[in-house]
Structures are given as C-alpha cells and as structure tokens.
Amino acid sequence: MTAGLDPLRLTAREARRLLTDGEIAASELTKTYLDQIARVEGKVHAFISVTADNAAKYATEIDQEMGATRGALAGLPTAIKDNMVTESVTTTCGSKMLGNYQPVYTATAVRRIWGDHIVMLGKSNMDEFAMGSSTETSAFGPTHNPWDLGTVPGGSSGGSAAAVAAGEALWALGSDTGGSIRQPAALCGVVGMKPTYGAVSRYGLIAFASSLDQIGPLTRTVYDCALLLRRIVGRDPVDSTSVALPGEIELPTAERLDGLRFGIPAEYVAAGIEPGVLARFEATVALIEELGATCVEISLPHTEYALPAYYIIAPAEASANLARFDGVRYGYRSPHATDLTEMYEATRGEGFGPEVKRRIMIGTHALSSGYYDAYYGEAQRVRTLVRRDFDTAFAQVDLIVSPTSPTVAFGLGTRLADPLAMYQSDICTIPVNLAGLPAISIPCGLAGHLPVGFQLMGPAFSESRLLSAAHALEGAIGFSAVPTFTDSRAAAGGPGGTTAEERS
Amino acid sequence: MVRLQARASGVCEEDSRMIDQNDVRHVARLARLRLEPGEAERMTAELAKILEHIDKLSELDLSTVEPTAHVLAMTDVVRPDKPRPSLSRDEALRNAPSVSDDCFRVPRMQS
Numbered sequence A: 001m002t003a004g005l006d007p008l009r010l011t012a013r014e015a016r017r018l019l020t021d022g023e024i025a026a027s028e029l030t031k032t033y034l035d036q037i038a039r040v041e042g043k044v045h046a047f048i049s050v051t052a053d054n055a056a057k058y059a060t061e062i063d064q065e066m067g068a069t070r071g072a073l074a075g076l077p078t079a080i081k082d083n084m085v086t087e088s089v090t091t092t093c094g095s096k097m098l099g100n101y102q103p104v105y106t107a108t109a110v111r112r113i114w115g116d117h118i119v120m121l122g123k124s125n126m127d128e129f130a131m132g133s134s135t136e137t138s139a140f141g142p143t144h145n146p147w148d149l150g151t152v153p154g155g156s157s158g159g160s161a162a163a164v165a166a167g168e169a170l171w172a173l174g175s176d177t178g179g180s181i182r183q184p185a186a187l188c189g190v191v192g193m194k195p196t197y198g199a200v201s202r203y204g205l206i207a208f209a210s211s212l213d214q215i216g217p218l219t220r221t222v223y224d225c226a227l228l229l230r231r232i233v234g235r236d237p238v239d240s241t242s243v244a245l246p247g248e249i250e251l252p253t254a255e256r257l258d259g260l261r262f263g264i265p266a267e268y269v270a271a272g273i274e275p276g277v278l279a280r281f282e283a284t285v286a287l288i289e290e291l292g293a294t295c296v297e298i299s300l301p302h303t304e305y306a307l308p309a310y311y312i313i314a315p316a317e318a319s320a321n322l323a324r325f326d327g328v329r330y331g332y333r334s335p336h337a338t339d340l341t342e343m344y345e346a347t348r349g350e351g352f353g354p355e356v357k358r359r360i361m362i363g364t365h366a367l368s369s370g371y372y373d374a375y376y377g378e379a380q381r382v383r384t385l386v387r388r389d390f391d392t393a394f395a396q397v398d399l400i401v402s403p404t405s406p407t408v409a410f411g412l413g414t415r416l417a418d419p420l421a422m423y424q425s426d427i428c429t430i431p432v433n434l435a436g437l438p439a440i441s442i443p444c445g446l447a448g449h450l451p452v453g454f455q456l457m458g459p460a461f462s463e464s465r466l467l468s469a470a471h472a473l474e475g476a477i478g479f480s481a482v483p484t485f486t487d488s489r490a491a492a493g494g495p496g497g498t499t500a501e502e503r504s
Numbered sequence B: 001m002v003r004l005q006a007r008a009s010g011v012c013e014e015d016s017r018m019i020d021q022n023d024v025r026h027v028a029r030l031a032r033l034r035l036e037p038g039e040a041e042r043m044t045a046e047l048a049k050i051l052e053h054i055d056k057l058s059e060l061d062l063s064t065v066e067p068t069a070h071v072l073a074m075t076d077v078v079r080p081d082k083p084r085p086s087l088s089r090d091e092a093l094r095n096a097p098s099v100s101d102d103c104f105r106v107p108r109m110q111s
Helices: A012-020 A026-044 A052-069 A108-115 A158-165 A182-188 A222-232 A275-290 A303-324 A340-351 A354-367 A372-394 A419-426 A430-435 A463-477 B002-006 B021-030 B039-059 B089-093
Strands: A047-050 A077-081 A119-124 A171-176 A191-194 A214-219 A261-265 A294-298 A399-403 A439-447 A450-457
Touching (some): A026 A047, A026 A077, A026 A119, A047 A158, A052 A119, A182 A191, A182 A439, A191 A222, A191 A463, A222 A463, A275 A399, A275 A439, A303 A354, A303 B039, A354 A372, A354 B039, A372 A430, A399 A463, A439 A463
Parallel strands (some): A077 A119
Antiparallel strands (some): A171 A214, A399 A450
16 A cells, blocks of 8 residues: 555545645556455455556556646546446446446446546446345355445445445446445445436446436545536436536535425334434434534325335336347357247346346236236336425425435345345335435444445435535534454354444 | 236236246246246245235325326437447447357247
C-alpha cells in the first residue's frame, strides 16, 4: 500500500483532490487498490474478473500522457458489475450461459465514465442474471461480506458493494431491479443509489426486467455518489426509455434539514424489521428531527401487495428477455443435442442455474395462454396502486424514509433453499422500483457487528434533493466503522447478527 | 389461487390450488427449458409456494384500476429513419458457438 492511503477509508472526493493537486499519481492510486485486491480478494471474492494489467497500464498512461486533457474522473479506480457489457472484456452476468462472452460494444453508462478516464479494476460478482438478494446464485461462487465472512453481502450487486466496503475499489456501478443496489449497500455498510427510472441509459445493461432495471452508484459517501451519478445520467438515443434530467445533479453541501418534512410509512416499519435494525432506524429518525426537519407517520397502504406484484412482473419480463439465450448467436451451447429444439432445451437447461430457471418458469407460466390477465394484468394494476400511494404521500411530505433491509447480513446458505424467505429481503426496496422512483441507502450504524442501512425515497427526478438530505444525515450519523474481515462461523453462535447491541 | 384460476379460462380445475407436475412440464416446454431428473418435482413444490404468495393480489378489487406498463409519462419516441453504423459481420459472429459460411450454424431442425 502507498504510504498514507487507506483504501478502507479513502473517498473519491479526497482521491480526486490528491490527484489534482499532484500529491499522488494515478498509478500509485490504482496500485493501492490492486494491492488490497491481492490481500483480501481470496476471502471476499468480490470480482468475477480482475483486469489488473489493463488497470495498471491505463493508470500509467493517465500519468504520462494526459496532462490537461484528463477527464473529470481521471484515475479513479472503479468496479463495474458484470452485467454491463464492456468491449473485449469478458462479461458473464454471473452465469455459465455467458461464461466466455466477449462483448463487441460497451454499455452507455460505462462508456461515459471511461470517457472521463476512470480506471476499471474489474467486473464485480453478482447473482446470476441479477436474480437474487445474496450473490449466492452466481455461477462463479458467492461473495463474502467483509464485515463477517460467514455472511452474505446482499445482492444482486453484492460484488460491487463488497468491493467498496473491502477497499478493493474506490467506488462501483451496480444495477437495481428490486433493491439490488440498495440492499447490498445496506448489508455492506456503503452508500447505494437507484436513480429515477429512465435517468440512466440501460443500453448495454444485460436485461433482467426492463421496466424496473436501473444502473446506479455504490460509494463510500453521499458526495461520491453524486459525483459518479452526475456523470452517468442523461438521455441516450439508443435507449428510448432514457430521459434528460430537469437539471444537473448537484454536489451535496447541506448540513441541516430545516423545513423538510419526512414521512415514515407505518407499513414498512411493521414489516418484520428485526430489533437491531429498528433501533438504528429509530435513532436515525431522531437525528433527522435534531437537524431541523419534521417527521410524520404516513401510510402506503398497498405496500404488502408490492412484493407479490413484483414476483409476477419481474419474472414475466425476465422470461421474455432471457429467451434470447438459445445457443445460436452467443453464449453457451450444449454439446448434448442432435436437433435444434433439443439444442435450445439442453443449452438453457445446462446454462441457467436454479434461481434463473425458477424465475423463467414463473414468468412463462404467468404469461402463458389463459393466465396473462389473471397474473401480469393484475400485477400491472397493483403497480398503479403502489404508484398512487407514493403520489398521495409526496403531496404531504418531501421525502420518505425506512430501513433499507429488514435484517442485517444473514448467514451464507441460510436462505438459499427457501426462495420466499430470500424474496422477503427486498420488501422495503421493491415498491420504489414498481413506481420508478429514486432512493438511496446510507449506513446508519451497526447492529451487533454488522451494518444497518437507512433508506431515503423521493419523487421522480428528486435526485439532488435526496442526495442533499442524505448528505446532511450522513454527517450527523458519523458512521466511521470499517470491516474486520473476521468470520463468525469460526466463533460460537454462528453468523447473522440478530442481537440488538448497537455501536456506531 | 382459486379466484385467479377461476378467471384463467378454465385452464385449471377450480379446486386444484397447486400447480402440478404436468403444468410444470408444459411450462418448461414453452420456455424451452430441459429439466433434470427430479427438477420437475422440486420445482412444482417451489412454484406452488410462490404462486400461493402471489395469490394475495386476489384480495384486491382491481376492476376500476388502469394497469401501469411504464412509469414515465412518455409518448412515442421516434428517431429519423436513417442508416447508422452497425456491427460488422465479423463482430456479429464473433461470439457464435458455431459458424459456417459467414452464418450462424445450428443443428438440423429435425433429427
């Protein structure tokens, strides 16, 4: 490690200052992260592929050749979730199906930050096709939570979250369909934001559920989140669902919350939140009031229907999106077939893992003849009710807050056999995906030895307001703990901190 | 599930709350998904539990609610119909499992 640079604590804001002021070279900064990867990746497994040679070479080019032409994010070491295609860099989506896929183009969000001269350290681990809440469904093995190696990092962007928490990347891009940025951010003690649907181009993001998917940042601080988000947003001619934001994302400076009204949805707090998480949540709500804001209880009455509606809409869209993996144009092809239909069936049977198959089956069933109206049609109507709940709430309050996840990180393997228990992980994060709204998770302390996430949700295109409030709150929380890389499985009592002892 | 299936054009018996193994095999064929031995049994039980959870939606009266297909109020998005650069044949074929005469090669249609 370069003297004085602590990858567990360094922020992008500070790294950028050090680079701009010439106090460190881009090559030194990249080496700090590559050294940390060498040190802890064997325990954490945050990456599917580490592009160490390219990263070191590119950082040296930035130092030697760029000078005044350096982009806004030049030299900042970054992890990219492995469902964003990167030209000539293997992109697997966490699946055997794409185990050797070499994209011939690059996702717009990635191309934009490459244009700013970020340094890509590698492609981060994820649940297969982003279907999961623990990163355990990855075909390349699970990621371990740096706070407790016996627990999951959350998912599906668990590799991105763990990489940032473990100091293996300065920051990362993830994607969020039902909580896949915010829930792992919460479980790994980092910041994660899902922007408004349409704010970031989905071009080159391997599609899971197209009406829900959004790319967003995972970072150490709220300021860093704004710094990265403002470079990836904007209308993209090759994603017809992308839109121009009303204004540039502002870098947050607020330290107070005077005059703001926060809503606390009764339905979220009732939704089986474990005591340690609830205690941190309530302590954070008290801080909001100390910062000059008002907190009022609100109701989002259709919250309990969001999860079942999501588990129709997301699998239905996934079953259509994943029809393209047929062994013809790219990806895995089964050698065990003699005719075309057999080839399709064997390729998909062998190439997809159990959770992906389960969702394709649910989705195909829901869209099949005779069932479409009863399932997909109903779910889309429920989606309208969930949106209306938020519209009504945002007529009364500026922002809504909740725990991000009902629990802290759970033990590896403890929910894998029970899909419904796994799906409950996203109970607080799914509603905003259905409504297309932006939301951010920030660390609000520890329950036992594991981090707790605090979620702030806002109206469509309120990113700057959300970031500003999250920044003020982050300052008041003062979360400064770092991961310990210990493994509770080695100690008595097993993983999964459910104790209510709090520190921060 | 009873109400959902009652509306599902009589595809299922009204009292068969559970999806059965024949349904699972039918859906797997539609999805072009080969199930391994034992997988249909396991999947039947798992899908039944998930569908039972989803059936919670039948508590709601949705008869007057419009569906949401897309969250943003967007009208038709169009672009000028002009040719643009595209992938070369070589790039398009680069990841293909099997290529022959600059085409994707597949097994014969019928064995």
